[in-house]
Every structure is written in structure tokens, then in C-alpha cells.
Amino acid sequence: MDVEDVLRMDRWPHILCPGCGNGTILNVLARELAERFENGDLDPDKTVLVSGIGCSSRLPGYFRLDSLHTTHGRPLAFATGLKTANPDLEVIVITGDGDAAAIGGNHLIHAARRNLDVTVICANNYIYGMTGGQVSPTTPEGDVSTTTPYGNPEPPFDLCELVMGAGAPHVERWTTAHPVQLKAAIGRALDREGFSFIDVLSQCPTNYGRRNGFRDAREMVEWLRENTSTRDEEGKIRIGILRDEEREPFHARIRKVLEKAGGDGD
Amino acid sequence: MDVEDVLRMDRWPHILCPGCGNGTILNVLARELAERFENGDLDPDKTVLVSGIGCSSRLPGYFRLDSLHTTHGRPLAFATGLKTANPDLEVIVITGDGDAAAIGGNHLIHAARRNLDVTVICANNYIYGMTGGQVSPTTPEGDVSTTTPYGNPEPPFDLCELVMGAGAPHVERWTTAHPVQLKAAIGRALDREGFSFIDVLSQCPTNYGRRNGFRDAREMVEWLRENTSTRDEEGKIRIGILRDEEREPFHARIRKVLEKAGGDGD
Amino acid sequence: MRIKEEFCKGCFLCVWVCPVDALDESDRRNEKGYRLPEQVGRCTGCRQCEMICPDVAIEVVEADEG
Amino acid sequence: MRIKEEFCKGCFLCVWVCPVDALDESDRRNEKGYRLPEQVGRCTGCRQCEMICPDVAIEVVEADEG
Amino acid sequence: MRIEVRIAGFGGQGVILAGVVLGRAAAVYEGLEAVQTQSYGPEARGGASRSDVIVSDEEKIMFPYVREPDHLVVMSQEAYDKYIGDVKSDGLVVYDSTLVEPSRGDVEHVGVPATEKAEEELGLRIVANMIMLGAYRELTDIVSFDSLRNAVMDSVPPGTEETNEKALRLGAELAEGGAD
Amino acid sequence: MRIEVRIAGFGGQGVILAGVVLGRAAAVYEGLEAVQTQSYGPEARGGASRSDVIVSDEEKIMFPYVREPDHLVVMSQEAYDKYIGDVKSDGLVVYDSTLVEPSRGDVEHVGVPATEKAEEELGLRIVANMIMLGAYRELTDIVSFDSLRNAVMDSVPPGTEETNEKALRLGAELAEGGAD
Amino acid sequence: MRDENGKVEFLQGNEACAEGAIAAGCRFFAGYPITPSTEIAERMSARLPEVGGVYVQMEDEIASLAAVIGASWAGVKAMTATSGPGFSLMQEHMGYAVMTETPCVVVNIQRGGPSTGQPTKASQGDVMQARWGSHGDYEVVALSPYDVQEMFDLTVECFNWAETLRVPAVLLADEVVGHMRERVVLREDVETVDRELPPEGEEVERPFPLEPDDLVPPMPVFGRGHRVHVTGLTHDERGYPCTDDPEVHRKLVRRLCNKVRKRAGEIHESVGYDFIERDSDIALVAYGGCARTVLEAAEEAGVTVFRPKVIHPFDEGLVRRLLDGYEVLVVEMNLGQYYEMVKMALDPDCVHLLGYPGGYPPTPERVVEEVERLGG
Amino acid sequence: MRDENGKVEFLQGNEACAEGAIAAGCRFFAGYPITPSTEIAERMSARLPEVGGVYVQMEDEIASLAAVIGASWAGVKAMTATSGPGFSLMQEHMGYAVMTETPCVVVNIQRGGPSTGQPTKASQGDVMQARWGSHGDYEVVALSPYDVQEMFDLTVECFNWAETLRVPAVLLADEVVGHMRERVVLREDVETVDRELPPEGEEVERPFPLEPDDLVPPMPVFGRGHRVHVTGLTHDERGYPCTDDPEVHRKLVRRLCNKVRKRAGEIHESVGYDFIERDSDIALVAYGGCARTVLEAAEEAGVTVFRPKVIHPFDEGLVRRLLDGYEVLVVEMNLGQYYEMVKMALDPDCVHLLGYPGGYPPTPERVVEEVERLGG
């Protein structure tokens, strides 16, 4: 199966800006899925994408799969219904830093706590892209956005720390400068039963780069490559596998309740 | 100043059930405040209480102070407005596990991230007391509530881990079986500038104890004393000071923005 | 030791917390029908009962014999 | 190496990522006015350009000389 | 026939259950019209608790709330003091004589030492409500004994059926002797 | 007088700013009625961008949207193709001749090599919009040069005033020679 | 006990509602506790696992309705239950369910508002909110039961209309009926309606047609090969976002409204209403728990009475047919909401209100007094 | 440039709104970005720090209105701004602001709904939501500007009425006026109203009186020694929760509604409206961005036109006085919302609708066509 078979090419070119990191994520995900569909590791009819609202959340609409483009911040709540109502579905949630961690922070931590069996890909571009570049809960201190003209006064979240604090068993961080590793990470996430969170540091050249001294997307991925490391290095952002544990997923826990109540149909 | 001067004794007896842990928290807080008002460490006219909805959230109404009993889950959002609009106020937020961590989880982690200068006292009784005993995000796995008649299938939050993951600088855990230590912890929280979180393990004899094998409130505090430890002990819940760092509080950060913009009036 | 009887709800957390067993359950009830605690031994004035009482119904006046 | 020119938006992430500098900016523009990349050197077939392209506009057919 | 009954007492005495059982006996086992309501509210914790039942053999009961009870079954002094004034004159008041001291004149009072007997004879204070219910039924015949027993069996935790039935019967016996 | 102007081009060329400056010149410095609108939407990213201005010396402009522009100032082929059909017949079309190849017959076309000259003479491609604006003003006298310059000074980043004024003047010069 | 139609029980309205849902085929419940609706969640948490269904207690009401909508797209009949404050929080997702045409049932056991208000007391203060609470133009179905049996029956109707019309259906009950106990037959003969499905394994070409404007299209289900994209943005027939074309928006919103509005009469006839005509100049109008008072008062005062069960869509034609010429007195446990709709249908000068917030319905005597004041 | 009243600018409606807020004394803004209102937040983030005010971007809209209410109790004039989906999320706190009598301003730049709908396009779909979106009975003030100057002026009016009445006031604008640019005078002569305060340092004995029912009590402020307890529960005069007494609830809710309702006429007179009487049988009604079309069309068709600026509280008396006897055509960018209110006031058969969702107002020609169809 070709990547073009996984995508709704009738909608190309997509709405993302030139050099948008969300596009790389789309690309990498499409290739990982195409491979798995090809191998028979995954059934395209059972694979569903769920997103909130934002540029990143537009991705599901470009996949020739069942996809639910929901409301801002709530994709994990919708996914909880989809996955528990039909545990046969492979559910992938695509979200942004604003979607997942601003308005959607509560659903993020609760899905992590419950160990909902979904793969969450968070396109973390430090900004609200869709609405034109306002500060986000991951914008670095001091950075300029349309709502922090004097520099961002707020300390940002480390999203991986956050979901680990909430109990997430499988947590990785990569960047759009690491497409190969990102693809492998998505593969691992699909393999894991339970809540997998991938924080993908990404670039919004239009609304973040411009205002913070980056001339174009290339400078931004260059920065991401230079300022991240898979080891703990002074002054660098840690990327890689940050936690990889096994815990019983939520739908299996619900299944046990049914067994106790005699409603499991066996 | 006597404890009775701090309280609205015209509203006594209060609505809490016999042996309710929320009552002990009320008592301890009232005494700590009375002492500070007496010493002049704190001005009662500038000390305000904010809460959400729940049995625990009824506490502010019993204090003879300015108090805001808000909506379920949102006290920290209201407190953000109060404290940033008037940084001279000493803001104490009283909340429950349902209020803070179910519906209010997002405001909790964002207030922690911003390092809002408030003291959060979370009465964590593992249950929704006010509504009659439904499962909460801190209910231990397997426990019975009115909505988990077959035992709770969900893993609970460790609230301290959660707020530390979100960036909280000052985090402690105590129980209602430790009133003396709890009082000291509240004192430390009031002394710290920035976000202080005190997770108070507490008892709801009416709606949690009854259904989970506790005959009365005494058995519950006994359990809390026996199953907690200020050291890392196998099989025991860790209590004590879990983090105590210094970081610039949110209102000071906002002040700097004003200075940059020339709106600080100096 | 003063128990504000009208506020007491008979939970006996005071009895539980007292490190020297100076308090015990009594058979007396208040107007609402709650059973009341009573002092039965020497109080060291540690004030733990005062602080744990969910109804702010105890005042430790001074350490005394009961 | 095939560039679907109608989809390319001229971001040149492909040029950036290529470990062997097989790609470079060209002066050609597509219909929308975006400048296009072009192959200028030997391609090892590592497919990194294919994967990083935000517009899924590159297909690495096989490693070749360009 | 249309009878308004209020069962009242202290939180924890099982007065809500008593009302539900009575309503169930009437509605499910006697084919009567019956509505049960109760008061909800934060103030109900531990304080006075009440369960209201309207039973009728006529048409559907529309307005569902009890205004002037024909009968009051009462298990605490606080509840007695609170509700005694509402009872219709010449109404019937069945009270737990272990806990209640009656005062009003123009109603019929029947005392039943339910709590005392529950402890003494059944060793289980919390079945006092069933004793009261058994007594009340005996005095009014509002539903048949069998209907009441069936309703109790539907409503109590498995394993406690026997004690509860005993309590009902004990109540009936106490009532026979009891009018004062 | 009531004139509908559409300024259109490629995202990033500053067509929105050009419209705002024109409206500002009219409304603030000439005391004319003026309304500026633009199209918002996800499709605006990088694609065609447009800024519409209505200027009037009569009463308040009520319906605020441009339907049939009297004038089109256009800086990309895509925008030209998209909007040329809307222009009133006998309308005026001022186009950036570096980027646009005109095609329609029944309108007046004036080509201005704005992008080329911006790069060549001012070394700054992004002031092409000001060149176009200067040319457009020169051709229509819709506002005075001073008003336009004032509006530009209010709107551009500090430090860039001089270049922008130069661009306006350059546009005016190019327009004088330019009708084709 | 059983009667010919099913088990006879003596239940709270809230418990009957849960049983009605299960009888209607509901196999998913997501909720967040709130007085006075909590007994619904509690009973669902016990009952659903027995019948192979899923109960999830979510982190809040926003998430609850989201999960319900998610479950519905997984092909499962789904419900949530709440009261005032929770219903307010659900408003964004009410609109999302409308826009994505997701069948689901939302139970609102109305309590005293505004705000936290009177948590344990009855009200009918959310009648207008049920229709107007979310932004934009939309229509939903809302039914109001007046006794415990109707808590069961109208819950079934809610599911049926939700599935028929692909809309959120609101059981707009109140604390009076939610908390009272009465005899109820847990009917085993309920007629249930299931959404129409496209053929399995086929990609659906036009999942969201724009015309004709009263159409309810078959509903794709995730996991069956339909490969559908669902969005709350204005979308074209393919389901793709299309947010700039006025015609597409106009047609879509018209269809979403008209598929409900045009069937207002049919819904009223099928769900039913009470109309007791008496020789009088005055007609009383009431619904829900408050109607129990008013039916009693109408009999006593000898006046006509109309009790709708369907609150939305409002059927102007029916109300005119039944009530034109009367002096109409609307009695509700609010300051006048259904009243406003009646006023829109009739000569506004002939429509009067007894608005009765406070936590309890008025007594029949109070209503009779008001009838007398009107000259009845 | 300056004219006699202030600086002359050429701004977007949204920018003018922010300037109006600052002129009105607003010194706190909490918000969450959403198209097409975001420019308000953006300008506030730049301007407030210059004047010593606080801008906070919150984690969502629920938190935004919460923070605004918190700031208002700290004694600071406060505002938030949003659009459809965000306004839906604010509904619980609209009710809380009403119940606690907290002055605050909520700007809603209406976009196409329902749901995410048309994020960048104009609509007037939230007119009824502004009054009915939260549970329970309540009243708010909602004003609708039709040009950029009114975005400034009516924002000031919103603050003034919020402070006068201690209610949330909604600037119910639309994308048309939010995004268009026009000349605006940033008036420096604005009259501002500040809430009445109790004497500093005194405990307030009866912060929430129950009577008389149109009273607006002075507002305690936290930190000034008033020692007030504020709750969204039904409360007694002392401010303490009192959720079981029907009389207390009834009186409280009546007062909260009547303090606004009874002044509907005064608010309309003071804020103003356009009424252009022409010799015609037909009268047009429109407000907000859509009124620009309708005023033009009315002139062209030679018919009477009414443009309210106050949307809520609706003034039935005024509408009757002005429009009784006309065939009335309401033109709005929705499927009929203000229309329903007009219908309630007049003979419903004489009230007609041109409902025009889709993202843009109708053209004047389209309206004239409709007038002709009505026989005008």
C-alpha cells in the first residue's frame, strides 16, 4: 500500500503553510500506517483518527480513514467513548499544544491516568497556529507572540513531565527534524496497549518563527536538531523514550467489570 | 484572636456530617489563621478564601473573611483573577479531590504551571461526598462507590505527582490524622510566595467509609495514621514535604510586563 | 477542657486522638441525640483533640485532671 | 526522485534534510508561484526528504544520480 | 380512600426505606395508587429525615406532595416536634416510645417501643423502622400484611429477610397492645 | 463619489496593509467615508489575499462589502485571474507588471513594475505594495499624496518610514509613464 | 410482580429513566454526578455491565457528552444525564452533536437556577436553554415527562427520535418526577428504532447531503469501512470542511433545522399530549412535574387543559388549533419560558403566566386562585 | 489626528472595542483566543500593561470568565472576549455572574454556527443564547453595534450598565463589524459609571437584600474589610447559602430579573436606537452588521426601519409603540431569533422573517426584493 492510498489526495494541496511541521507529522504517520496496512499489522477499516481544533487537528481529514474532527481540546474525551464502546478500533489522536495542553489539559491527564489505549501525537509548535499566533502553555518564557508583545511571562509546561505525573506508561519526545525516529516512535506507540504519548516538537514558521527570529522553516528544524539530545545534556531538550512501562489498558479494566456483572456475554 | 473570632459561629453547627475530615481541616486552618491574625503576620481584611463545589468547598462560608464559593472545579480560575487583579490579597483555595482533580484538573495544573501565588488545600477523601458517594479520580482501584458497584476499575491520580509534573514548586501531603503537622504545613504554604499545594488525605465516613468496610470516622483516621509515612516505606503512602523550591510567582511576572510597557505607574 | 455540647456530633475523633486517653465516650446525649465525649483522665494540654474536632466543639482551657 | 510540483510549497526542508546534499533550491516556480527544489547530486535513497516533506510532494523512486 | 402518610425520624434510622416499602406494598402488591417523596438537601445529613407516601384507591395521584398528613409515623423527638403540627386533627400518630415524648392533644397517639424492642428482642437496633411499619400497618390496614412483607423482601439486603420479617410481626404485636 | 477598490495579491506581499493605509488616508486625513474589509479564512494562507476599500464623499457607507470593484490593484497572476472578472467594465486595473500578465479587454490596464523596481531601486522586495499604492494614487487622485504619506507613516514599523515614502514616490513616477 | 407488558416496579423517576434507556437499547453511558440526576448514573453503573454495556464516569460534563458522541459514532446507542450546571457545560457539544448529526440522548433533571441555585429542588428553568443554549441556529427534540412511567417511556421515545432524526434528544425532566417514586411497568414490548446504516464495507460517497432540506441521511459507523470524515465545521456533501461558501452553510443549516422542524406535528402526534376540553373560556397549559398540579386544578376549576409532552420542536399549528380563542394560562416552575413560545403562536394579549420558581410546583389551590383571578 | 472628542483612528471593530474598554476603565482582561474575536485579546495584551492593567491568557473560556469574575470582586472592571464555541463554554459562568451580581463585560463576536461552523464568517446566531444559554431564569444586558464607532461606544455602555445593574453585559457583535475597518473617534470624554461601594472597612450586614425587587445593592469588594461571603447557591440576605426556602429563592430570582427587566425602557432610551419613519405599510427591523444592509435597503424601498442597539432586555412596549400596525420584516443573519421576540410583542401574523445565515449579510437588493414580495 502506497502512502497516497492512505491519504485523501483529492484534497491536496492541503491547507497547511509552507514548511509547517504539522505536514511532516502527517507524512510520517501516513507512511507508518501505509506500511502496517500493507503488512496486515493494522486494518485500515478499524483504524480511526480523532483530533480537536487547530492546524494540527486538521490532519485526520487528509487520511482516507474514519476520522473525527471534534471540538477544541476535547479529542481525548471523544476518543474515550469511541475506544470503550468498540475496543476493536485502533484509535490515534492528533492534537496540538494548545488543543492538548491549554483547553484540553484535563482530558489529557485523565486519559493518561485511565490508561486509555490510544496513541496521542501532539504537534507541539509552541503556539496557537490556527488562530494566528497567540501564546500557548508550551511557549518558552520571554518569547513573543501576538498576545505577549512584551515577551511571555509564563513558564511553560513540559508535556512529558505532565503526562508522566498523571500516570502515562509510554512517553516519548521527538521533533520534526527527526522524521525517521518519529516514525519508529509512532510504530512503538501503535504496538503498545495503553496510553502512548508522543510530544513532537515542531515548527510553525508563519506564526511563531517569524516573530522569534527564525527566517524560515529550515532554520527552525535546524534549531530543533541542534538543541535536542537523546541524552541528558546541559542546555538541551531531552528527546527519546522517556518512559516505557506496561499497565493494563482501560478497556480491559472495563471488560473485567462486565465479567463480574455477568454482562460479558460468555 | 480566638478561633471563634475567625469563624462565623452564627452558622454553627455546620452542615458537615459527624466525623467528617473536612471539619478537621476547617478547624486547623482556622487556628493557623487566628494565630497569624493575632501576630499581625496576616491581615484578616486582606485574607480571602476561594472554593469550588463540594462538602469541602463549603468551608470558606464558615470563615468571617471575604470568601468566594464558586462553581464546581473552577476555584483556581477565579483565584487567578482575584490574585492578579489585586496581588495584595492572600488567597487560600479550599477544594476537594473531585473539585480539584476531576472537573477542575486543568485549572489545577495551569495554576501550578504559572506559579500562581495561592495556598491550595485539597481535602482528598477519595470520593464525591456532596453528591452521595460516587467514584472520584483519587478513589483507590477496586473500591466500592455508588457508581462503581463492582469495584473501581480506574487507577487513581497521585495528586502530588500530578502537580509536580505540572511544575508546582511547593508540595506537601498530610492527613487528618496529623492535625499538628497539617497546621504547620499550612503555615509554610502561607509563608511561601508562589503555588503551594497541600494534599490532605481525609475521611468521608458517610459516603466512602460505610461502603468500604470502615465502621466510623475513627477507623478511618486510624487507617490514615497506620498507612502513611514521612519516609519511603513499602506499602505506605508517602506524606510530608515532597517538594519545596523557589520560583518567581505569577503576579511578579505580570508586574514585569507592566514595567516593560510603562504601565507600572512609577 | 470545655466541650461545646450543642456543636458536638459524637464522632469521638477526640477520644481517638488523645495520646493519654484522657477522653472517653459517655452515655450522655445532646439535644440532637448525639452521644457526647467526656473527660476521664489527666489532660496534658497537647491540644490535639481541640485541633482534630471536625465541629470545633472542644476548647482546651488548660491542662487539668478532668 | 519525483517531485509532485503542484503540491510543493517551496519550503526546502527536503534540501535541508538531505544528508548528501543531493537536493538544492532551483529557480523554477510552480503555478502557485512557489520555488521548487531540484536534484543536483547523487541520491543514496535514504528517503529522509520523502518523509520530511510537509506536503507529501516527494517520492524517492530509487537511488540515482539525479 | 386517599391517605397521606409521613414517616419521619433521624438520619440513619431507615425512615426513607420504610416509606419506599410502604409505597411499594401499595403500588406493586395491592394495585393501589401510591407516590413516595422525600426531602433532599444538605440539611438532611444526620438531622431530621422524612419520607412521605400518599396512597389512594381512586384515580391517579396528581399533586404528589403531602401537605397535611393523615398519619405520622415518627421515630425521633426532633422529627416529632418538627412535623406534629402538620398532622390533620384527629389524625393518627404512631411514635417510637423509646425516643419520643408526645405532646399534641387533638390527634390519636399510639406508642410503640420500637428501638428498645429492636435491641432487646432482635439484637439489631436498625430494624426499629420495620417494627414501626409493622405496627402502623396493623393499626391502619392500609395494605395487607402479605403485601407489606413482600415489599420488605424486595427491598432489604439478602440474608436479612428473616430478621426484617420478625420485626414486622413484632411491630404488629406491639401495636395490638399499644394504643394509649 | 463612491469608489470600490480591491487590492489583491499573494499572501506576504502586504496587500492588507495597502488597503488599510488607503482607507486610513481617506478616513483620517481626508475626512472621507471609508470602509476596509478583507477575506479571512484558512484558505488565505499563502494563497490569494485581498483587501477591499470603499471610499465615498457622500453619506455613511452602509453595506460594507465590495461587489463590483471600480478599481483593482493587483500583484499576482492568481489574484488577477481570480478577481479580474468582478471589475466593472471600464474600470481601472493597476497591476504589478513584474508578476502579472493582463488578459481582459474592456477595462483600463496600467502596468507598474513594482516588484522589479522595489528590488532594483530600493533593495527591498516587500515595499512593492507601497509602489503600487503610490502609482494607484497618482492615477486616481482618490486621496492626496500627503494624506497617503501620513497614513503610511502611521502604519509602518519605525525605521522604515523613509524607504516606504521613497516607494510611494517611485510608484507615482512609474504611474505617470505607465498606462499601456 | 409482572403485568402483561413487563415487570412492575416501584421506582424513582431517575431509576425508571435508566431502565427506559436500557430497554431502548442504550449500551453506553458517560456521565458526571450531579444532584438531582445522579441516581440515573448510579443505576446505569450497576445495570449496564449486566447487559454488556459500558459505563464510564468522565472527568466532567463536557467530556461526558463528548464520550457519548464518540460512542455513538462507534455505532452504540449512548446517553448522558445531568442537571442545570452540567447542562450548561454541555452546550458546546450539543451543537457539535447537531452539526455532526449524532444521535444521542441527554437527560436534564432540572433543578433551581440560575447557577448552583437550589441543587436539590425542582425547576423548569432550562426549557429555553434546551433549544437556545448552544451558539448558532439549530433544533433538537426535547420531551418532558410528568410521572415515573413517562420517565421510562419518554426516555425510549428520546432514543427513538434521536435515531430517527440523527439529533441529540433531551429528556427535559425535573426534580419532581426525577425523585418521586411511583409504580412503573418496565415494559418489555418497547418499540425501538435504530438508525439507518449504509451498507457495510462501502465507502460512503455523500455522507452529508445538502438537499432535500428535510432529509436524514443514513449514518456511517466507524470501523465498518465507510471511511467517513466527520467535522463540526461547515462541511460539504463529502463531509469535508467547507467554511467559506454561503450556499453550503445555508443549505446545511436549513437541512439540520428542517429535518426536525418539519416533523414537529408528527413528533407531537406520535409522542402524544393531553388535551382535556372543558366548557370554559380559560385553558391551562403545563408540562412535566408541574402538570400534576395543573391537571388537578383544571378538573377542580372546570377548565380546559393542555399538557404537551414534546417541548421542542414547538408545534405552533397544534397550539393554535387547540388553544385559539381561549384565555390561556401557562403554569410553569420558572419565570415564563414555554409561555414565550405560546405567546408567539397566539394573540399575545390572551396569554397569561403563572411563573412559579422556588423549588416546588404550586399547589392546585394556588392555580385555581389564579384561574379565578382571570375570571374562570 | 484628533477631533474635538479624541483621537481619530482607522481601526477594526475589534480594536475599537478594546479601546472602548480601556476608556471605560477596564483594567483586567482574561481570555482565550478564538476567531473572529482574537484581535480584541491581542490589542488588550498590548494596551493594558501600558495603563497599569492586567492581561491574562487563560487555559480556556471557562477559566477566562471565572478570572474576570474574580477580578471584578477584587474591585477591578474586567472583560473577556470570545466567539460562538467559547461563548457556549462560558454559559455556566454567565449564570454565576448573574447570581452573584458581578459586573463584567463579555464580548461575543458572532461567527457562523452551530458548532465550529464557519469560524471566519459573520453570523447573528447567538442572540437567543445570550439570554437563554445558561440554566435557570435570568436577565442580562446585550448590546449590538453596527459600526466601528459603536464597537467603541457600546463597549463603554456595556461597562456602564454592568456597573449600574451589577450584571454581566454582553457586547453581542458580529464578524462584520468586528473585522471591518472604519474611522473611529477614541473618545476621551466618555462618561463612565462605577459600581456603588459600601463604606470601606465595614462589615456589610445585608449584602444581598431580597427586596424591593428592582434593587441593585452596593457591591462589597474583597480586601476592604466587608467580610462578605459570595456564593452561586441561592442565598439569604446575609449571603449565606439558603437552598430550601422557596420564598427566598423566588424573591432572589425575581429581584435579579426585575432589576434588569424593569429598566428595559430606560436602557433603550439611554443607549438609543434608530427609528426612521417613512410613509409605508412595511417596517424593516435589523441590528448589528446586518442593519447596514437594511438601512440602505429601507431608504431605497422607502419603508420604515427600526434598528435597536439594545437586544436584551427586549422592550416589548417600545416595539409595540413603534411597530404596531406595520407588516414587519425582521432581517437577521440567522434563522429567526430577534424575530421570535418581535412576534411575541405584536400580532404574530404580521411579523415576517428574512433569515440569512451563511456568513455574509444579504445585499440591499436582496432585502428590497423581499420587501417587494411583501407588497411594499
Ligand SMILES: Cc1ncc(C[n+]2csc(CCOP(=O)(O)OP(=O)(O)O)c2C)c(N)n1
Ligand atoms: C472552544 C474554542 N476555543 C477557542 C477556539 C479557537 N482555536 C482554534 S485552534 C486554537 C489553538 C490551536 O493551537 P494548537 O492546538 O497548538 O494547534 P496549531 O494550530 O498550533 O497546530 C484555538 C485557540 C476554538 N475553536 N474553540
Ligand SMILES: Cc1ncc(C[n+]2csc(CCOP(=O)(O)OP(=O)(O)O)c2C)c(N)n1
Ligand atoms: C458542573 C457541576 N457538575 C457537577 C456538580 C455536582 N457536584 C457537586 S459537588 C461534587 C463532587 C464533590 O466532590 P469533592 O470535590 O471531592 O468534595 P467532597 O464533597 O467530597 O468534599 C459534584 C460532582 C456541580 N455542582 N456542578
Ligand code: SF4
Ligand atoms: S499557521 Fe503555523 S501551524 Fe498553522 S499551518 Fe501555518 S505554519 Fe502550520
Ligand code: SF4
Ligand atoms: S458526605 Fe462525606 S465529605 Fe460530605 S460532609 Fe459528610 S462525611 Fe464529609
Ligand code: SF4
Ligand atoms: S520539502 Fe516538499 S514542499 Fe518543501 S520544498 Fe521540498 S518538495 Fe517542496
Ligand code: SF4
Ligand atoms: S532520499 Fe536521496 S535526495 Fe532524499 S534525502 Fe535521501 S539522499 Fe537526499
